[in-house]
Amino acid sequence: MKNSPKLLIILLIFVLYSCQQSGNVHSQTKKTNQNMNTETATIGGGCFWCTEAIYLQLKGVVSVQSGYSGGETPNPTYREVCSGETGHAEVIQIVFDSTVIKFEEILEIFFATHDPTTLNRQGADVGTQYRSVVFYHNENQKQKTEKMIQQLNEKKMYPTSVVTEISPYNVFYKAEDYHQNYYNQNPNQPYCSMAITPKIEKFKKKFKEKLK
Numbered sequence: 001m002k003n004s005p006k007l008l009i010i011l012l013i014f015v016l017y018s019c020q021q022s023g024n025v026h027s028q029t030k031k032t033n034q035n036m037n038t039e040t041a042t043i044g045g046g047c048f049w050c051t052e053a054i055y056l057q058l059k060g061v062v063s064v065q066s067g068y069s070g071g072e073t074p075n076p077t078y079r080e081v082c083s084g085e086t087g088h089a090e091v092i093q094i095v096f097d098s099t100v101i102k103f104e105e106i107l108e109i110f111f112a113t114h115d116p117t118t119l120n121r122q123g124a125d126v127g128t129q130y131r132s133v134v135f136y137h138n139e140n141q142k143q144k145t146e147k148m149i150q151q152l153n154e155k156k157m158y159p160t161s162v163v164t165e166i167s168p169y170n171v172f173y174k175a176e177d178y179h180q181n182y183y184n185q186n187p188n189q190p191y192c193s194m195a196i197t198p199k200i201e202k203f204k205k206k207f208k209e210k211l212k
Contacts, residue, residue, distance in 0.1 A: 045116075050196045051092045055092060063095045069173070117160045
């Protein structure tokens with residue numbers, strides 16, 4: 001009983017210290033969010049399992065979602081998109097902090113990690129749903145995409161010309177939940193281990209300074 005006041009004082013100090021620390025963390029988080037300048041990019045370069053896995057590893061990328069854009073059918077299912085009849089492409093929508101990674105870097109990685117010269121095809125994946133496409137969200141993104149494609153063609157970075165579609169962004173339909181973060185959750189799935197893993201390894205070697 002003699003120690004009760006002392007214990008109360010110690011507990012009070014502990015509570016006050018904890019509240020202060022919590023406030024500091026909240027303040028730091030709020031400050032970080034205020035300093036973040038987020039932009040959105042919507043791109044398609046074949047199977048979205050692969051492109052999603054690549055961009056999730058980049059510094060400055062806040063979130064990546066797999067989905068569908070560029071078609072006529074509202075709220076399409078994966079089966080409908082795979083039929084090639086909806087007009088949609090498999091895409092990823094990237095939210096990124098432009099103070100850390102620029103849209104030009106998003107494009108650089110995009111063109112380096114898929115074949116932008118094959119029309120409606122990426123490897124064994126064939127169909128309009130696998131087309132190479134950039135859905136620009138503003139005039140600035142459009143101009144930067146056009147400029148980069150022009151430079152790639154002028155420098156003859158590929159045996160044939162880039163056929164990447166450049167279209168205005170309209171709507172993004174998020175794919176079914178099981179498609180989200182698919183590669184990281186299913187690395188041993190045959191398609192992942194045979195098609196995606198080798199591409200991821202090449203990507204990591206080339207862009208290691210940009211990885212989280």
